[in-house]
Amino acid sequence: MATLTSNTPESTSPSPAAGLSNALKRKILSLQSYAYLVGDAAGKIFTAPHYPQDVLEQMDAIGFGSIPIIVLTGFFIGGVMVLNTAAQFQRFGETALTGDTVAIALVRELGPTIAGLLVTGRNGSGIASELGSMVVTEQVDAMRALGTDPVRKLVVPRLIATVLVLPLLTAIADFVGLVGGFIVAHFTLGLSSVEFWNRAIQALAFGDLVMGLAKPVVFAIIIATVACYYGLRTRGGTQGVGRATTTAVVVASVAILVSDFFLGKLLLYWFAS
C-alpha cells in the first residue's frame, strides 16, 4: 500500500504583481485556445466528414428564426434615423438628402451592426448555452467517446450556417430599414417614394455594398466562434452555463463593434484609393 507524502501549504497569498501577471497569462492562453479553435474549425470546413443536415438545421434556427426580430428592428431603426435627421435636413432645405443618408448609414453601418448584435443576442447566447449544457452533462465527452469530433459536428455547422445566413439577414435589415425610413420620411417630410428611393439607390456606391456584405461575414465568424468557444469551455454546472452565455454575448458584441470600426476604416481606405 502506498504511503502518503505530506503537502506543505502555500506560504502567503500571491502579490498584486503576480496576480496581474496570472490574469494576463490566462487571457493570453484564452486567446491562444480561441485562435486554435478558429483555425481547427476553418480547416475542418473543407475536409470530410461533413454534416450537411446539421448545417441546414442551424441555418433554419439562426436564419429563419431571426427574421421577425430583424424585420421589426430594421424597420424601427430606419424610422428612427429619419425622425432624428429630418429636422436637420429641413433646416438646410435639403430634405431630399434623406434617402441618401438613410441608405448609406444603413448599408454601411447600421444594417450589419444591428443585425450582428441581434443575432449575437439571440443565437450567440443560444449556441453558447446549448454547447455549455452539453459540456456539463458530459454529452460532448460522450460524443468524443463515440468517435465523433465535436468541432466537426457542433462548431463547423454553426459557423457555416451563421456565415451564410447573416449577410442575408443584413440585407433584409437594410431593405426593411429603408422601408421604415421611407414611411417616416413620407409622413413627416412629405417625401414621395420616387424622391426617396431613387436617391437611396443612387447614393450607394459599389464600395458601400461590399462593406455592407463583408462586415456580416466577419461578424458571423465572430459570433459563431466566440459562442462555440465559451460554450465548449463551460465549467461548473448550470451557473457555469449562465456565465458562459453572458460572457459569449458580451465578448462577441464588443468584438463586433471593435471590428466594425477597423473594417470600416479599411474598406473606406480601399475604396477611396
Next chain:
Amino acid sequence: MATKPTNEIAPGEPLIRFEDVSIAFDEGEVLRGISFEVAAGETKVILGESGSGKTVLLKLAAGLLRPQSGRVVVMGHDLTEMGEVELLDFRRRIGFVFQEGALFDSLNVADNVSFRLDEESVPPEEAEPRVREALRFVEMEDAYDKFPDELSGGMRRRVSIARALIDQPPIVYYDSPTGGLDPVTSQTIITLILRLRDLNGVTSLLATHRLQDAFGLANFVFDSQSSRVVPVWEDSDGRHLSATNFLVLRDAQVYFQGETQELLKSGDPYLREFLS
C-alpha cells in the same frame, strides 16, 4: 450479442495497462503514479470515495483526458502517443457509459442508440434492427421514439448502455452505472453488466462507490443455461470465478489492488472503515 475480436495484442498481454499515470488540474493533483493491468475478459472495479478520481481514471483509459506523465496502453495502442484524430478512430472500439447517461437530448432514443452507426453511414435498413436488438438487450425497446427528457434516470442509463454497445465493443467503461438509482433499478443494471461480462466476454473498468453493486459483480455470475444470475463458487485454488477484481483509490493513489477475498480479509483500518 457477440463482441469483436481483439487481435492487436499478444495472448497473455493485458488489454488495458496504466503505467505510472499522473494527472493534475487547476484544483490540484487528481491521480498520481497509477499503475494497473486488466486482462482480456476481466472486470476491474474501481472503488473510491466521491471525488477520488474514478471518473478521471476512466476518461484517461478512453483517451478523453491526457495524463501529465505515464502511459496508458489499451489494446496495444499507447493512447498518450496518439493525436485526437487517431483517438477518435480508436474510441469506436470502446463503449463508455457515463455517470448520468449523457444521452444527446436533442435526439430521440433510437437516434441516440444509432449515433455511431449513423456516423459510419450504416444504411437505416441495416441500422434499425441493430438498434432494436440493443434496446431489447437493455429492455428498453418500447422507448424507441421517446426523448431522453421523457425517461427516468434508470431508463436513461439503460439507453446509454445500449448506445455504448451498439457496435459490440470488446471493452466497456462504466462510470457509476447505478449512482443515484433505487435498488431494483440498480439490480437490473448490474444484471446487464453481468450478462455482458459472462456471455459476451467484455473487458471492463467499472467505477463505483456503491459497495453492494461492486460485490454483486464479484460474487455473482450470469449463467447462460438458466439465464439467471447465480452466486459464484470458489474453485479449488480458493479464487472466485467471476473474473472481477478490485482497485481502491485514495488520495490520488492506488490504495489497494487485488481479489475480492484479499479486500474483504484486509486488516487495513481505512479499508475496513470503507467497507463497513
